[in-house]
Amino acid sequence: MIWNEPKECMSRDERKVDQSKKLKEVVNKVYFNVPFYRKKMQETGLEPGDVKSIDDIDKLPFTTKNDLRENYPFGLFAVPKSEIVRVHASSGTTGKSIVVGYSRKDIDIFSEVVARAYCCAGVTKDDIVQIAYGYGLFTGGLGMHYGAEKLGAAVVPVSGGNTSKQLALMQDFGSTVLACTPSYAAFLSEAIEEANIDKKDLKLRVGIFGAEPWSNEMRSKIEAGLNITAFDIYGLSEIIGPGVSCSCEIQDGLHIAEDHFYPEILNTETLKGEKPGTVGELVFTTITKEAMPLLRYRTRDLASLNYDACKCGRTNVRMSKIQGRSDDMLIIRGVNVFPSQVESALLEIEEAKPHYMLIVDRVGTMDTLEIQVEIDDRYFSDEMVELNKVRQKIKHKVESILGVSVIINLVEHKTIARSEGKAQRVIDKRKI
Amino acid sequence: MIIKQLTVFLQNKSGRLEDLTDILAKNNINIAALSIAETEEYGIMRMIVSDHEKALQALKAAEFTVKTTDVVSIECPDIPGALHETLKTLTNNGIDVSYMYGYSNSGTARLIMKINNPEKAMEIIENNL
Numbered sequence: 001m002i003w004n005e006p007k008e009c010m011s012r013d014e015r016k017v018d019q020s021k022k023l024k025e026v027v028n029k030v031y032f033n034v035p036f037y038r039k040k041m042q043e044t045g046l047e048p049g050d051v052k053s054i055d056d057i058d059k060l061p062f063t064t065k066n067d068l069r070e071n072y073p074f075g076l077f078a079v080p081k082s083e084i085v086r087v088h089a090s091s092g093t094t095g096k097s098i099v100v101g102y103s104r105k106d107i108d109i110f111s112e113v114v115a116r117a118y119c120c121a122g123v124t125k126d127d128i129v130q131i132a133y134g135y136g137l138f139t140g141g142l143g144m145h146y147g148a149e150k151l152g153a154a155v156v157p158v159s160g161g162n163t164s165k166q167l168a169l170m171q172d173f174g175s176t177v178l179a180c181t182p183s184y185a186a187f188l189s190e191a192i193e194e195a196n197i198d199k200k201d202l203k204l205r206v207g208i209f210g211a212e213p214w215s216n217e218m219r220s221k222i223e224a225g226l227n228i229t230a231f232d233i234y235g236l237s238e239i240i241g242p243g244v245s246c247s248c249e250i251q252d253g254l255h256i257a258e259d260h261f262y263p264e265i266l267n268t269e270t271l272k273g274e275k276p277g278t279v280g281e282l283v284f285t286t287i288t289k290e291a292m293p294l295l296r297y298r299t300r301d302l303a304s305l306n307y308d309a310c311k312c313g314r315t316n317v318r319m320s321k322i323q324g325r326s327d328d329m330l331i332i333r334g335v336n337v338f339p340s341q342v343e344s345a346l347l348e349i350e351e352a353k354p355h356y357m358l359i360v361d362r363v364g365t366m367d368t369l370e371i372q373v374e375i376d377d378r379y380f381s382d383e384m385v386e387l388n389k390v391r392q393k394i395k396h397k398v399e400s401i402l403g404v405s406v407i408i409n410l411v412e413h414k415t416i417a418r419s420e421g422k423a424q425r426v427i428d429k430r431k432i
Numbered sequence: 433m434i435i436k437q438l439t440v441f442l443q444n445k446s447g448r449l450e451d452l453t454d455i456l457a458k459n460n461i462n463i464a465a466l467s468i469a470e471t472e473e474y475g476i477m478r479m480i481v482s483d484h485e486k487a488l489q490a491l492k493a494a495e496f497t498v499k500t501t502d503v504v505s506i507e508c509p510d511i512p513g514a515l516h517e518t519l520k521t522l523t524n525n526g527i528d529v530s531y532m533y534g535y536s537n538s539g540t541a542r543l544i545m546k547i548n549n550p551e552k553a554m555e556i557i558e559n560n561l
Contacts, residue, residue: 375441375497382439382478382501382546383530384469409473412443413497 003119003151004112007259008314012307015315019262020053022287027051027060030293033078036071037061037295054262057285058273063297065098068238073099079291089137090237090336097137100237103290107146110240113257114147117246120255120312121206121231123177125152128203130170132180132188133211133334134160139241140211140334144179147243153177160184163191174203181334182214182222182230186365189225199227208233210242212331213322232321238297239284245319250311253318260288263317264296265305268326279304281326282319300327328426330360332367335404339425342371345398351379351390355416361429370407371398374416434550435505436484440477441497444470449477452496456481459490465544467533478533480505480544504550506557510541518543518561525556 002008010018028048030037040061041047050059068076077084085104089097102110123129129148133140141159148155158169160180166188169175178185185207192199204226210233219230234254235242244261245254256263264273265280274280282299286292302323309315330337339358346352352373359370373394381387387410395408417424442448456463462482469476481487484500491498508514515534522529530546547553 377497377499380439380441380497380499382437382476382499384471384476385530387476410441411474412441412495414495415443 001119001122001124002313003116007257008116008255008316010259010315012315015258016054018259019287020055022259023054023057023262023285024048024051026285026287026289026293027295029078030295034076034293036067036076057262057264057296060285060295062271062283063294065238065298065300068098072097074101076292076294077101078293079103084291086142087137088139088142088237088241098238100139101291105290106240106292109260109288110143110243111146111150113240113243113260114143115150116255116257117208117231117233117243118147118151118153118177120246120248120314121177121208122229122249123148123151123153123206123208127153127176127206128156128173129153129177129179130156130158130166130173130175132158132160132166132178132184133242139235139237140181143235143241143243144208148177148179163188164195167191167195167197170202170204171197176203177206177208178204178226178228179208179233181211182209182218183212183333183362183365183367185209185222185226185230186218189222190365192226202227204228207231208246210234211334213324216321234319234322236299236301238294239286239299240289244284248310248312248314252310253306253320255310255314255316255318258316260286262287263305263319265303268302274304276305276307279320279323282322300325300329302326330358330369330426330428332360332369332402332404335402337369337402337404341401342398345401346373346394349394349397351376352394356425357416358426359429360426362431367430368407369402369404370409372409372411372416374413375410377413433505434502434554435480435544436500437503437544437546438479438481438484438487438491439499439501440479440491442468442475442477444473444475451494452477452491455490455494455496456487459486461487461490465533465535465542467531467544469531478531478544501546502550504543504545504547504553504557506543506545506561508541508543508561510536510539514541515543518557521556521560522547522553525560527553527556 031048083103084101086102089099131144133144135141145155205228207228207230223230232247233242235244239261245256247254262285264283266283267274268281279302282301282303284297286294303319306318328339346354353376355374357372361368391408398406464480466479508518532545534543
């Protein structure tokens with residue numbers, strides 16, 4: 001079933017007219033309501049009237065994660081605070097998060113695009129959706145929640161973690177749909193195995209997984225382990241949250257809700273547009289959002305676009321699975337981690353030196369992050385108790401900034417390779 | 433008496449201990465006593481050596497994380513109960529031992545103890561044992 005056929009199946013010509021109209025509106029809106037964008041446009045001598053159609057999008061300035069940080073918390077809002085009905089935030093360097101605001105209409109858009117994603121996955125109002133994404137500042141839990149309610153399905157808002165409870169509810173309520181990160185889905189599948197639960201007693205049939213990259217191999221493993229069909233959902237809080245795009249039963253790319261989020265693929269060197277099918281940096285312009293519209297937001301995710309109509313009947317553009325990152329961001333158990341965050345945490349601890357190595361691995365189905373830190377001669381102690389205190393102090397500091405648990409290992413002075421150029425800071429052993 | 437102990441941070445990897453003994457051997461340094469405390473990833477090696485100053489410089493030059501620490505060295509009879517008497521005296525006088533190791537040789541035993549207040553410990557030992 002297609003949730004919103006007029007919007008998801010319009011012709012490319014109609015699409016262009018629709019997007020052009022919406023782009024002109026959003027450019028006007030940010031020019032007159034967001035000083036950040038007015039200044040950026042004035043710097044290049046661009047006036048709202050210069051943007052006549054969607055083809056003029058390359059005249060517009062980019063927005064980066066750093067711009068969001070510098071305008072923390074509400075600097076990019078385009079509406080008075082009284083119009084804001086919700087805020088979400090993601091973890092950021094040294095406690096400075098990235099904040100996004102939603103008006104009532106934005107929440108409607110959010111619910112709409114997530115409802116489309118559920119429909120893409122074949123979920124209906126008769127389903128029971130167990131949401132094992134975290135609820136809170138993270139957009140995953142509440143985003144999937146509102147979308148499922150909009151669809152009319154029964155929502156089980158169990159949130160992340162508490163695996164034994166997840167399994168109990170799955171059995172007692174007969175949940176038919178599971179929404180969480182792929183790594184947690186894989187973990188749950190192992191837990192079901194270990195608890196000797198007969199999969200025939202479970203009613204699960206569909207999984208909607210996102211917030212971290214995963215391979216087709218992992219999809220097959222999860223599908224077999226949980227006896228479900230698994231779908232991919234993509235999103236980022238800056239744009240709205242989950243539901244920016246999602247895969248359908250054809251499993252050939254993710255349909256972008258391009259009546260709300262206009263995608264571009266840019267060459268990572270030149271930042272010029274790439275041809276369909278070529279991998280480059282994914283950039284989004286939110287053309288309908290009210291509270292915090294973003295022009296050409298650089299996601300740093302690498303993907304390609306396919307404008308051909310899909311066999312499922314939808315005509316909206318599809319993006320490939322994310323192929324990687326154009327920066328050094330890591331996704332650990334669904335949490336975005338930048339090596340620079342670790343560095344700034346270490347710089348705040350006098351016992352540690354800013355020489356470190358991140359070793360990411362997947363033990364079973366869970367990501368682990370080990371941080372090797374060189375011990376500073378001045379804080380080296382002959383007592384193990386004291387060294388453990390140093391280790392704990394580093395662990396607490398780093399975890400409070402990253403929002404994900406880490407293993408700290410102290411290593412000898414000068415054992416982490418010094419580099420003249422870009423230091424190798426990350427070893428990612430995961431096979432995903 | 434209060435003596436200098438050499439403390440070295442060692443990563444738990446094959447051959448690392450040998451790197452250290454190689455440097456000591458080349459510098460003609462003798463080890464009188466040693467102990468290693470280990471975790472999964474690293475260890476702390478503590479030693480009493482013939483020339484701690486020379487050993488410190490040699491190990492530093494080889495990029496080891498190394499320092500010297502004051503420890504208390506006590507001689508006691510090599511008989512059952514001797515260590516117990518020594519510790520009882522320290523405990524009764526409010527002295528705690530962070531870690532210790534020892535060795536015995538032809539009738540006498542020597543204990544190396546890490547104590548937060550070594551001077552006070554020595555005073556108590558001299559007055560009571």
